[in-house]
Amino acid sequence: MSEFCIPYRYETYFTTDVFAPANDVLWRALQGGGATMPARVFFVVEEELLQFYPDLPVAIAGYCRAHADAICLVAPPLLQAGGEPCKDIAVSLRLCEAFLAARLCRQSCVVIVGGGALLDAAGFAAAIFHRGLRQLRIPTTALSQCDSGVGVKNGVNYLGKKNLLGCFAPPLAVINDAAFLRTLPPAMVSAAAAEAVKVAMIKDREFFAWLVAQASAIMAGDLAALAMMVRRSAEIHQRHIATNGDPFEYGSARPLDFGHWSAHKLEMLSEQRLSHGVAVGMGMLIDCRYAVLMGILAKDVYTALRALLRSFALPFDGAVLELRDAAGRRLVMAGMEEFREHLGGQLHITLPTAIGAKIEVTTIDDERMNEAMDLVLRDK
Ligand SMILES: NC(=O)c1ccc[n+]([C@@H]2O[C@H](COP(=O)([O-])OP(=O)(O)OC[C@H]3O[C@@H](n4cnc5c(N)ncnc54)[C@H](O)[C@@H]3O)[C@@H](O)[C@H]2O)c1
Ligand SMILES: [Zn+2]
Known part of the structure; x- marks a missing residue:
């Protein structure tokens, strides 16, 4: 008999204003993944967040510039509409096409910023692209910060069934940013x-x-x-x-x-x-x-x-x-x-x-x- 036994490990960090240049949580979390440095990073950001945080893409780009020794932003943050309709295989496949266009490789990390639905759909894309890229989740709803975002599941709805397609993929890390809670209804x-x-x-x-x-x-x-x-x-x-x-x-x-x-x-x-x-x-x-x-x-x-x-x-x-x-x-x-x-x-x-x-x-x-x-x- 031969045995296959590997441990999984990831942290959930709790912070405020994750993209403030002085905040070290994100670049430290990216360093933990064992990828070559600087980490090649691609952001998927929930588009609706821009209503509340119009400067988010600029803040992300600024953060990456401020930590260029640890983070290489391979493309501008990709904006994707969130909510339940985004849990569609077509959305996950389109994201895979964007990953390909950005030449993401097995040393790359996809950082997802959004609610539970976008985390599920973009997490699924990251989990199947090149057999699975590192993914770091930044949940922005209270529900995803306290429940769905901190777990190991991804998925999209298919044939009228919720989460019919998906996979288990432990993230590189989860970062719960309390600043996002300010705008929740x-x-x-x-x-x-x-x-x-x-x-x-x-x-x-x-x-x-x-x-x-x-x-x-x-x-x-x-x-x-x-x-x-x-x-x-x-x-x-x-x-x-x-x-x-x-x-x-x-x-x-x-x-x-x-x-x-x-x-x-x-x-x-x-x-x-x-x-x-x-x-x-x-x-x-x-x-x-x-x-x-x-x-x-x-x-x-x-x-x-x-x-x-x-x-x-x-x-x-x-x-x-x-x-x-x-x-x-x-x-x-x-x-x-x-x-x-x-x-x-x-x-x-x-x-x-x-x-x-x-x-x-x-x-x-x-x-x-x-x-x-x-x-x-x-x-x-
Ligand atoms: N993977 C899992 O383990 C798991 C577990 C439970 C639930 N889920 C899934 O999570 C999804 C629900 O997630 P959800 O409750 O986060 O909702 P959601 O992702 O559907 O988001 C709802 C809306 O919240 C808005 N929003 C996001 N962040 C905001 C912010 N900071 N301020 C104001 N508005 C904001 C967006 O406009 C978005 O359209 C469901 O699809 C469910 O199946 C997954
Ligand atoms: Zn529930």
């Missing part, structure tokens, strides 16, 4: 809060208490508190991916998807009227109410969760939950089988047993789940 802060509450609920009691104490400040625009929420959430997400023994998701258990089996379905049933964050909040409440009914969670935890979600402006929107088929069965219940199919193998649903503690269950009592939904709708 409240709904995008709420969306990130839903994922922060999720990890707190299943992994970190202290963080949950901190969120309860800070929610109103965060929603009132306290940037330091928002940056702290993002940081704690990113750390917990990343620690989970690094230490749970399944970073490339071969198994069927996915604790970070707590509350998501119904959330994905609710988003779809609402025709995207419900945001991912609001749907995740609803999904967590439903599963917690079910856990209370099953006698594994104290009711006051459910009540505390409900109050916390409200303070992050994540309402419970009952109308979608009441959509039923001709036999009177709630449409959302189909989400359970879709979730199992997506993960493959046996059904695994994560249920909290206390704040900061969880179990995985492999069967769900449909009748009890329905009852839980009735109760969530009735609870005020």
Whole structure:
């Protein structure tokens, strides 16, 4: 027998004003990749960011000039429209063409500046070009800074299926720049809060208490508190991916998807009227109410969760939950089988047993789940 065993390592840095010439985080992170110096770097920047940061391309070019010993900017930053429509194989392939035109080689690094969708699409392009270039992520939404941007997944939507094409590609580094959080609309802060509450609920009691104490400040625009929420959430997400023994998701258990089996379905049933964050909040409440009914969670935890979600402006929107088929069965219940199919193998649903503690269950009592939904709708 011969063995193949290699470790992966990358850092998530937390900083402010990453492109200020005096900020050393980016060029130090690029040095960590083992590429010949100066690192050949290509930037993909989310075009919509220019509404808020019109000088971004100039700041990037200035930063690279100021650190010319460490960074060689091989082309002007490429501007690419972001958001969900950019998660398209055609966009990833166009980016590969731009990489070719810029003569990127296996010593090059693609730096992606944008939201989770652009990170997914451009990260995928970087991961397939020349069998994978180094990629450094600079997430600019609170959600991508505290969840999607710090992980190892890339992907685009295809044949009407979300993330059908993609790959696992650990980045060279992730840089979370708190300055980008200044321009986020409240709904995008709420969306990130839903994922922060999720990890707190299943992994970190202290963080949950901190969120309860800070929610109103965060929603009132306290940037330091928002940056702290993002940081704690990113750390917990990343620690989970690094230490749970399944970073490339071969198994069927996915604790970070707590509350998501119904959330994905609710988003779809609402025709995207419900945001991912609001749907995740609803999904967590439903599963917690079910856990209370099953006698594994104290009711006051459910009540505390409900109050916390409200303070992050994540309402419970009952109308979608009441959509039923001709036999009177709630449409959302189909989400359970879709979730199992997506993960493959046996059904695994994560249920909290206390704040900061969880179990995985492999069967769900449909009748009890329905009852839980009735109760969530009735609870005020
Ligand atoms: N790879 C993963 O592990 C993973 C995990 C979870 C989610 N995701 C993906 O992430 C995507 C969602 O990402 P998202 O929530 O970051 O949204 P997004 O990428 O769709 O961005 C939404 C919008 O935010 C705006 N924006 C970006 N930065 C901004 C800023 N600093 N200020 C103001 N506006 C800004 C942009 O106009 C953009 O169009 C989904 O496609 C989802 O599938 C990936
Ligand atoms: Zn989510």
